[in-house]
Amino acid sequence: MSAVSGRIPLLTLDTLVRLQRGPGGTHPPVPPRRLAVPDGMTVPLGCDAVSVPARLGPLLMPRLPRVGCVYADEARWWWLVPSDSDYALEWPAPAHYATGALLPDSPHVPGLIHRPDGTVPYTPPIPLYLAMCRLTGTTPTWSRAISA
Secondary structure, eight states, rough: OOOOOOOOOOHHHHHHHHHHOOOTOOOOOOOOOEEOTTTTOOTTOOOOOEEETTTTTTHHHOOOSSOOOOOOOOOEEEEEEEEETTTTTOOOOOOOTEEEETTTSSOOOEEEEEOOOOSSSOOOHHHHHHHHHHTTTTGGGSSSSOOO
């Protein structure tokens, strides 16, 4: 309330838009970036991605029977997996599951460091999940005790 008039100040649409944009004003939010499937490859099952901190990436690669497209930057390594590869799975921390292969808050798209032979970009999700569980000391979801 205004001490002088006793009324609540009127907020216009322009004021609300400026408040939403925050300090600095008119910069639109950065749209989410997506990992691109290389030319000549198809995604018949849709496309999601799983990432881990960069220090774990080289440890996972030799544990996988098949490696699909892998992207990396200085912070994280990303594997393309079929859509819904998180169904009934809790990917172990510090993994990050990205629906639609959208990168959260990334200033740039990581570079492609591995491309498989053929036209399918996927790393099989179950071997990737099991290798991550092994590296992180996490019990796979289906092996955990069920409480009554």
